[in-house]
Amino acid sequence: MQNSHSGVNQLGGVFVNGRPLPDSTRQKIVELAHSGARPCDISRILQTHADAKVQVLDNQNVSNGCVSKILGRYYETGSIRPRAIGGSKPRVATPEVVSKIAQYKRECPSIFAWEIRDRLLSEGVCTNDNIPSVSSINR
Template identity: 60%
Template sequence: EHTYGEVNQLGGVFVNGRPLPNAIRLRIVELAQLGIRPCDISRQLRVSHGCVSKILARYNETGSILPGAIGGSKPRVTTPNVVKHIRDYKQGDPGIFAWEIRDRLLADGVCDKYNVPSVSSISRILRNKIGSLSQPGGPYDGGKQPPPQPALPYNPLYQYPYPGPMDPRAAKMGADPPGPVPAAHVGLPRSWPSAHSVTNILG
C-alpha cells in the first residue's frame, strides 16, 4: 500500500507530519545565505513560507538543518568535541571571528555542512562557555568598575561644622586677630562668616 503525499498551494508535494528531505532543507539554507528572501525561497522550491521560516529559524538557533527527532530530544550540535575545538581555536588566535571558527570546523573535518554550528551558536559558546578566554576588559567586563572617589573638597557637608553667620560664636571669632591660614584650607570653598573675608585675612 503506497503512501501518497499531498500537494500544497504552491504545487509542491509533501507528506503530512513528516519532515522535508535534507536536500531541500539544505537548499533552503543555501538560498537564504545568498540573500534570497524566505518568500522567494518558498515560491522557488514550492515549500510553504511557514516551513521555510521554521527551517531557517532552527538553523540560526542550532546551526543544524536536520529536523528534530520525532517524539525525542533534539540532536546536539555543540558536542563537547566541538566546544573543545572552538576553545583551541580561540586560544591559538584570540582575535579569531566566529565565522572563521565555523570555517575551521569544516576545513578540519570536525563538522560537516549538516551539523556545523551557526555563527550565532559559536558566538554564544564563546560568550557562555569560554568567556574567560575572551578579551579581558571587553564588553562583558563592563559591570566591574571601581567605585568613584568622593570629591571631598566640594562636599557640601564640609560647610556645616563651621559656625554660620547667625551663630553667636561667629561674633567672637570675628573679634579675634586673624592668624595664619593653614595650607590645607587655602582655595577650599567654605561658608565662613563675612568677618573672614579675604581682605580682612590679608590685613
C-alpha cells in the first residue's frame, strides 16, 4: 500500500512529502558542489550513478530544485541538516516590543498593525530580523 502523501518528482524519483533526504545524500550533494558541480550536474550524477567516483545513494533521483534548496540552506547556515518539521517558532515580541505596541495603541486606538510595524522599525525598537508579523501584532 502506497503512502497517500508520496509522489514522483520530475526525474521519476519517489519522495514522501515532509520526509527529508537522508544525510548521506545531502552530504554527497555538498561534496559535489564543492568539487565544482552545478545543481543540474549534481542532479544528473545522482540520477545516473554513472560516475565511478559517486557511490550509489539509495537509488534516489533528486530534482534540481531539491539540490538547489539544500545547497542554499548549506550556504546560508553551514548545515546540511533539514529544518525542523513542525513545532513552534520562538516568540519574537519581547516585553519591550509588547510594551511599545501597547503604548502606540493607547496613543492612537485606531492605528493599523502595519503602521505599528513601521513605527517599530523607524524608531529602532525592532530590525527587519526581529519585527513581529502583522498577525502577531493583532494578537
